[in-house]
Amino acid sequence: MEQIIAALTHGTFQKPIFGAARFDEASFPDGVKLGNSHFKGAAVFQGAHFTNEAVFDSALFERNADFRDSTFKGKARFGACRFSRASRFERASFGGGGIFDRVRFEQHARFDNVEIRLRASFTGSVFARGAYFVEASLGAAHLSNVVFSDESYFAGATFRGGAWFRNSLFKKSVAFGGATFLDILRMEGCHFSGAAQFENCTFTGAAHLNHASFDGAARFNGAKFFKQSQFEKVSFRRSVNFRAASLAGAASFSGAEFHQTVSFDNTYFGSSARFDQATFPVATHVGPLLCAGTLHWSGAEFA
Template structure:
């Protein structure tokens, strides 16, 4: 209502500078309380008794006039004023206004009132609402040691000074939507109904230390120029909502209690976020939040999900969290970051990493600034599991001491520059002699589950399995990442996985796949020394057996020498008979002497030397083959050992 609108009450007839006073007439008089003459005012005040209703809407007030009005309403014994319902809407106070030691049986309303100074309410209790909606206060507003049994209405109030809302309890709702003030203090207040600060503007700091919000609190689109302190605050039932809030300073939630979660979606936070010792019983969301100068978040302990999806971190930040799940989908880090996690499943899908970002599993519990260990109720699995890095440019990503058994790598780029530090676990194949022990990617597990079934981990709902042609480059890039980090033994399993995917890739040529099958069968791609040695022993055994049965002659040929002499010179010619193939039963060929000769032939063949032994035609060709095959098998075995121990 503007000053030119006719009021909704009987209007005072007093004219001041040509304008009619908006004050409400008193009783049958034609003037408001401020414009009654002395005798009329005295008569009216004398008629008042404790418990009377007051209606002085639009009346101009001073502190002395207010004191005169309340004097007849005070109990003689206690000195406290007792009022029924009090309507002071649109009143105009000159200077400060003080209300002390008053009991309102009903509401007390100062809606749209204008105060030339501050408003100080001390030791006041209202049986109904306390209203300051749309009021204009040139100074501070203090409510000290006050109780409000009904609602507290501060809609669109404009307070140029500080608001100190030290109310013991608000029995129902507390509405501060659209309010503007300097500093705001709500320490220790208990709000039994819904509390809303949506759209409020606090030009200084805000303190809610020890406050209790029974039905939760809404701080959507609130703007706080300084820090916001919620140490020891309790948010029951409906939790807390800070969606769209703009907090320029730190946000402190030490020892706070969130019974139903909290959301900071779309919020802009200028300083640090402290959750030291806070107890969160549900999820916490920071979706699309912007952290302008945040250097530290946490330690945050949450038995549910902490969601940083689409959030933006503008400066270097340290994030400490112990949670069931931490989501960083499409999160953007415009500076360095250290994510120190406990228990959590960390999802980094499509995150934008512009500077080095480290995701590390923390083995020790977080501690408070006082050095006390922070409890972690509801969290049992101590592994930190990274579930996805798909869509991430991994050039600046570091994963340390995390579980990668379920991590999705397909669609990530620059995986060859990914750094894996500490002990990063990957899923093994199913137990049993069919599958070699090695580290495998989750995507290979998903593909093999579609092909071989039991023992391999199937893809979770919503995840499409990828074939060998897609997985081979992923293994190759991860292998290079470990090799560049001087961890060639650790890269061996990734090389094995790469070769496996190439062997199973239907897009590869048949000749390439055949060659890879042979390489796999002989030595496990040069990584399985036992397999190569087994083939070597088998080849040597077969060579020895063939030599004993067919390769050694029946007997060593005796050379025969013949010569001539001419009296001065002797000429000798030695002829060696051709080796005779062995004859007789096979059992008579398996003699110790023949075994010793066969072993000598095989031993020389392994080191690529000729034995010098007389052999049959079959034996000669077998030795040639052995000199080619057996050194190669020995070389594969040595290569496999080297690949496992090289530094």
């Protein structure tokens, strides 16, 4: 085993091909170089320990890939990988960041309770089946231009750095309930085809959702926005609910389109709130609400 680990560390194998690969609880004191690898059988690295950089760029995993409870002390690179079966990273720890850009997850991808410090990057990746980040702890999270083809779950997750979801596509429902955003959130241009749930989320930094579109119900009940929140020119095609939400910073819904039931019952606006040029349906509930600043309704239309 020591000779095999040494070969994997120094990149002795060029485009290595593995049958079933079992490295559970293995220790890689100098990291690994497994770029362009082909794992034909199950790849098991459960509980493995990588002291330095671990490189899996462009690897193909034909069977289940198991990295549960593994520890990456250095940067972990999985860019452009393809996971044909389930990929499991529950409770894995990434001390030097995790790079999963342009990855194709063809089956369920599980990152529940994962900890990715520094940069957690999934830019341009595709989750063909369920994406699970329940109770995950992420540093600077880059998830822009990502396609979530199935249901996705971020319930209870903590985003410790900025969270970027710009222009990402959620084809089915997404659940962020109870998630905490400790820095800026950028969701401009996101498209939510199914229900989008942000109930009881905490937004410590500014939240930008301008030009997003919600085809399913959007729920922000009980959410807390401590700084600026922007929903300018957002399209809400189904019901939208901000019941008992708190928007302490300046809030802007200028140019937003509300097509069905709207509820701002018991919503608190701690600063100015702008609804200029917004359009509302008949079923609009805006009271009782409390606004400590100024409400701007110039040009708003109620059908």
